[in-house]
Amino acid sequence: MTLTYHSTRNKDLKVTASQAILAGIAPDGGLFVPSFIPKLNVPLAELPHKSYEEIAYAVLQSFLTDFTEEELKECIHVYSEKFSDAAITPLVQAGNSYYLELFHGPTIAFKDVALSILPKFMTIAAKKNKNKNDSVILTATSGDTGKAALVGFQDVPGTKIIVFYPKNGVSAFQERQMLTQKGTNVSVVAIEGNFDDAQSQVKALFADPDLRQELANHHLQLSSANSINIGRLIPQIIYYIDAYKQLLATNKLTVGEEMDVCVPTGNFGNILAAYYAKEMGLPIARLIVASNENNVLTDFFKSGTYNRNREFVLTSSPSMDILVSSNLERLLYHLSKENSELIETYMTDLSVKGQYRITAQMLQDAEAFRAGSATEADVINEIKRVHTEANYTIDPHTAVASFVASHFQNDRPMVIASTASPYKFPEAVLEALAPDFESTDLISALKEVRTLTHNPFPAAIEEALSGEIVHDKVVSISEMKKAVKDFLHV
Ligand SMILES: *Cc1c(COP(=O)(O)O)cnc(C)c1O
Numbered sequence: 001m002t003l004t005y006h007s008t009r010n011k012d013l014k015v016t017a018s019q020a021i022l023a024g025i026a027p028d029g030g031l032f033v034p035s036f037i038p039k040l041n042v043p044l045a046e047l048p049h050k051s052y053e054e055i056a057y058a059v060l061q062s063f064l065t066d067f068t069e070e071e072l073k074e075c076i077h078v079y080s081e082k083f084s085d086a087a088i089t090p091l092v093q094a095g096n097s098y099y100l101e102l103f104h105g106p107t108i109a110f111k112d113v114a115l116s117i118l119p120k121f122m123t124i125a126a127k128k129n130k131n132k133n134d135s136v137i138l139t140a141t142s143g144d145t146g147k148a149a150l151v152g153f154q155d156v157p158g159t160k161i162i163v164f165y166p167k168n169g170v171s172a173f174q175e176r177q178m179l180t181q182k183g184t185n186v187s188v189v190a191i192e193g194n195f196d197d198a199q200s201q202v203k204a205l206f207a208d209p210d211l212r213q214e215l216a217n218h219h220l221q222l223s224s225a226n227s228i229n230i231g232r233l234i235p236q237i238i239y240y241i242d243a244y245k246q247l248l249a250t251n252k253l254t255v256g257e258e259m260d261v262c263v264p265t266g267n268f269g270n271i272l273a274a275y276y277a278k279e280m281g282l283p284i285a286r287l288i289v290a291s292n293e294n295n296v297l298t299d300f301f302k303s304g305t306y307n308r309n310r311e312f313v314l315t316s317s318p319s320m321d322i323l324v325s326s327n328l329e330r331l332l333y334h335l336s337k338e339n340s341e342l343i344e345t346y347m348t349d350l351s352v353k354g355q356y357r358i359t360a361q362m363l364q365d366a367e368a369f370r371a372g373s374a375t376e377a378d379v380i381n382e383i384k385r386v387h388t389e390a391n392y393t394i395d396p397h398t399a400v401a402s403f404v405a406s407h408f409q410n411d412r413p414m415v416i417a418s419t420a421s422p423y424k425f426p427e428a429v430l431e432a433l434a435p436d437f438e439s440t441d442l443i444s445a446l447k448e449v450r451t452l453t454h455n456p457f458p459a460a461i462e463e464a465l466s467g468e469i470v471h472d473k474v475v476s477i478s479e480m481k482k483a484v485k486d487f488l489h490v
Contacts, residue, residue: 111147162187316380401417
């Protein structure tokens with residue numbers, strides 16, 4: 001049986017992996033999902049002898065069935081090229097927990113794991129499908145995706161990229177990282193609104209037939225680098241398997257014993273990758289969904305009702321300030337036993353009424369999922385606690401997960417996805433660890449973090465600090481379409 005991709009809103013739609021990657025989102029507005037979840041094709045006992053790259057190959061080969069071995073290996077090569085740690089995603093023990101450091105890529109956040117490789121997938125996919133059009137990557141970001149996508153696509157032939165971010169919804173450092181982005185094919189635009197506004201409008205642009213036609217007339221076609229693209233999700237499965245490998249290799253687990261995973265969650269992409277890893281046969285007991293004060297998912301997993309009708313809160317973990325977690329749609333599709341009509345109803349209810357309620361059976365089938373949330377005060381206390389008890393510094397996103405995980409800790413190893421370097425969010429780190437420090441500017445704040453963590457500046461910091469600001473556009477939501485057309489000269 002060959003693995004293909006369906007839409008969550010139409011089970012009969014069927015495309016290849018490369019077509020799903022090129023399109024980003026299905027034409028009916030649904031998300032592409034694999035026709036089945038393949039079993040891990042490496043015996044668990046052999047994992048300790050495998051490199052990150054070998055595990056990556058095993059995973060990608062099972063999901064990207066129309067890519068050749070040579071093509072996949074060329075893609076996988078980006079990890080040794082672009083990541084600063086030889087382990088790619090090292091697992092670090094601190095106190096009772098294991099922090100899976102996903103931030104050793106070019107923009108020091110976990111988005112790099114997927115966005116370093118996605119441009120490679122797209123270039124190959126375009127060739128494979130004899131695509132004559134250039135791809136236009138349209139992306140809404142709550143901070144980290146934007147920069148990682150910009151770096152990934154910078155000057156990649158046959159692609160252009162436009163990133164929209166909420167003007168007051170990202171950190172000063174994140175904004176600086178984006179506004180200093182070089183490249184002849186890149187555009188960065190701030191919007192007056194929050195992340196959900198930006199994401200909804202990007203989705204609307206994807207579904208806009210006039211825009212598609214105008215672009216097609218100019219040999220352009222839209223694509224997405226958001227985590228709704230299946231090409232972003234699949235590379236994220238790899239590091240959960242690699243984390244299990246590292247626990248085996250250090251004798252923290254024996255073959256077949258289970259670990260727990262706790263993930264700071266926004267758009268539900270990272271935790272969904274962990275779910276896929278579990279479904280592939282990786283011994284994961286609990287999938288713990290950690291939210292900040294935008295805790296829609298916490299309520300959802302406890303009650304079965306998803307309700308976005310609530311106040312949107314700006315927190316110290318902006319990449320998780322999300323009320324509509326797009327990738328949850330994929331989980332619902334699997335839980336409903338691929339009932340695409342039902343998913344369509346839920347998604348209509350979500351956009352019309354702002355809520356939906358899943359069946360009791362689906363909620364029961366989601367029993368491996370647990371959920372919890374952290375307040376802003378919990379986050380600051382957790383950064384402090386981990387630093388005091390384990391001399392380890394975590395960023396506010398990781399702190400959300402670390403706090404939630406502490407309530408679920410038992411004898412099983414707890415793997416916490418550490419999604420950003422503490423350098424990326426100096427304000428929160430300093431509030432926790434140096435409350436008396438009066439930050440006058442970004443540079444002195446970063447230097448203070450360096451003193452506290454004893455870690456040298458990653459290259460990403462040097463680059464953002466020395467780079468020249470080259471973008472300055474701010475538009476309203478209704479002007480986003482025009483911003484796209486202006487940049488593309490259509
Ligand atoms: C994107 C992001 C998250 C949320 O990940 P999702 O896959 O959207 O759930 C968490 N932390 C950081 C630092 C991020 O950049």
